Structures are given as structure tokens and as C-alpha cells.
Amino acid sequence: MIAKLAGHVGVAVFGLISFALVVLAVIIIDRLTGFNIFSFSFWVIIPAGALFTGAAAASGYYFGSLFFQTRPTWFLLVQILIVTAAAQLIIYYGEYRSLVLNDGTMASDVIGFRDYLDTYLRSMHLRAGRGAHIDTGEVGDFGYWLAVIDFVGFIVGGISVYLILQNYPSCWKCNRYLRKLTKLGQMFPDHAEFGRYYDTLFQHPVDSEHFADLMKSNPKIRKPSLDTVMIGSDLLGCTHCKTQLLTQKVQILGKKGWNDIPKLTRHVRLPDGVDLRPVVKPA
Ligand SMILES: [Zn+2]
Incomplete structure (x- = not known):
């Protein structure tokens, strides 16, 4: 009080x-x-x-x-x-x-x-x-x-x-602001390959090997071209109860530059005790 x-x-x-x-x-x-x-x-x-x-x-x-x-x-x-x-x-x-x-x-x-x-x-x-x-x-x-x-x-x-x-992300348990812990960027050459990643990622438990593999997958793209899809993952955490939140934002390269696709943004609350810092980090 x-x-x-x-x-x-x-x-x-x-x-x-x-x-x-x-x-x-x-x-x-x-x-x-x-x-x-x-x-x-x-x-x-x-x-x-x-x-x-x-x-x-x-x-x-x-x-x-x-x-x-x-x-x-x-x-x-x-x-x-x-x-x-x-x-x-x-x-x-x-x-x-x-x-x-x-x-x-x-x-x-x-x-x-x-x-x-x-x-x-x-x-x-x-x-x-x-x-x-x-x-x-x-x-x-x-x-x-x-x-x-x-x-x-x-x-x-x-x-x-x-x-x-x-609208600043906050902990749903202790009502404190979340701090950004790590981030990771991934690129996909086209919609199909991106869709396979995006749709299947959370079908695997977040602490599984499959999930980690998908988060680390990064098809080699030397130079982004039209329709290249970029997904940015931010891992946020509560300093108090250690709960984590994974946020993903999607952008597509158009003729005039990167366009945000807000409807594909997702915030996923991770189960207690899961620490994704070793998984969500720059390659
Ligand atoms: Zn908390």
C-alpha cells in the first residue's frame, strides 16, 4: 500500500x-x-x-x-x-x-x-x-x-x-510492466514457407525440442526481395514472478519497403517456470 x-x-x-x-x-x-x-x-x-x-x-x-x-x-x-x-x-x-x-x-x-x-x-x-x-x-x-x-x-x-x-505489456499476475529480455529476427523467402512456420510453431509445447528448432530455423536469405517475410520475436519477462511473454510481429517486404501486418501480431503467455531465453536469441 x-x-x-x-x-x-x-x-x-x-x-x-x-x-x-x-x-x-x-x-x-x-x-x-x-x-x-x-x-x-x-x-x-x-x-x-x-x-x-x-x-x-x-x-x-x-x-x-x-x-x-x-x-x-x-x-x-x-x-x-x-x-x-x-x-x-x-x-x-x-x-x-x-x-x-x-x-x-x-x-x-x-x-x-x-x-x-x-x-x-x-x-x-x-x-x-x-x-x-x-x-x-x-x-x-x-x-x-x-x-x-x-x-x-x-x-x-x-x-x-x-x-x-x-497498452504497455504488463504481467497478468502481478500487474507490473514487463521488461524486454531478448529478441530474435527470422526471415522467410515467401508466404508459403512463412505460413508453415507461423501455423505450426505453437502446436508444439514451448519447452519442446521442436519448438526450439523452429525458433532457430532461419532459411538463408542473402538479400531480402519482394515478398520476403520477416518475423520479429521479443521475449518479455516479469522481474518479480519471472513469468514470460513471447511477442511476434510480422513484416512483408513490398515495393516501398517493409509493411507491418498487424493482424498477424501475437502475444503468447508462457507457462510458469518456462524460460525461453536460451531459445529466443540472435543466431
Ligand atoms: Zn509478474
């Missing part, structure tokens, strides 16, 4: 640190270069900068959760939402407090934050076209909509961190 609570506090601290660092970085970069990462967008409506900074601001929650072995709860989502929402205001406020006017006076000495923000949002310029050479002039009221779009992007960036954490 105490350990769990300490974990949640640790995660919150990591999250606040990453959030503070990202906000600081955005403000400093904006002051030094005039480039505001936060409000950078593609085609006006895709808030790439906000998505990116939102995810970066929430990254402390991600690493904190893995570090403290704390699975995300609804409370973590609430924290991420509050922190990302606050970050947008703090970015605006930080820029306001650090803005020096041409005559050397601090902007904050002559104008209130609300008036500053109103002017700031209305006087943003949209730039379009290659190299941003078309300037639409001041955006006026539309600046508020741009702020809303950035806000949504920022929140989505933060939520995506939460979702990644939720």
Missing part, C-alpha cells in the same frame, strides 16, 4: 518535472529564435507543435510509470489533463512575463495579462504555402480558434502518452 502510494507520488513528480522543462524550453526557444514550437501547425489546422509539446510535457508520466512500476489509473489521466491544460496558459504567461518591448521596458509593466493575451491571439499571423511565404496578415478573432485548436492538440498529445502506457 505504502509502496503503491510512493509509486504514484514518484510518477507525479516525474510528470511535473517534464512538464516544467518543456514549458521552459518552449519559452526560451521562442525568446531566442522567435520560433514558437507550441503554436507551429501544418495547414493551419493540424497543431503538430501542440501535439508534440503535449506528448513531451506528459513524457515524465510515461517514464515515471515505468520506473516506479506503477500502472496508469484514471487519476493519472486526470493529472495529465490538468497539467497539459495548465501548460498552455503558463506558456502564454511565461512569454508575457519575459517579453521586453523595443524601448527596453517589460511588457508586463505596461499591459495586463488578459489584454496582452487578447492582443497576442488576435495579432497572430497565418503563414501558408511553401516556405511560408504567403502571410495572411493578422487573424483577429480567429486567433482564439487557433488557441482552441492548439489546446486540443496539446491534450491529445498528453492523452496519447496515457494510452501508450495503458
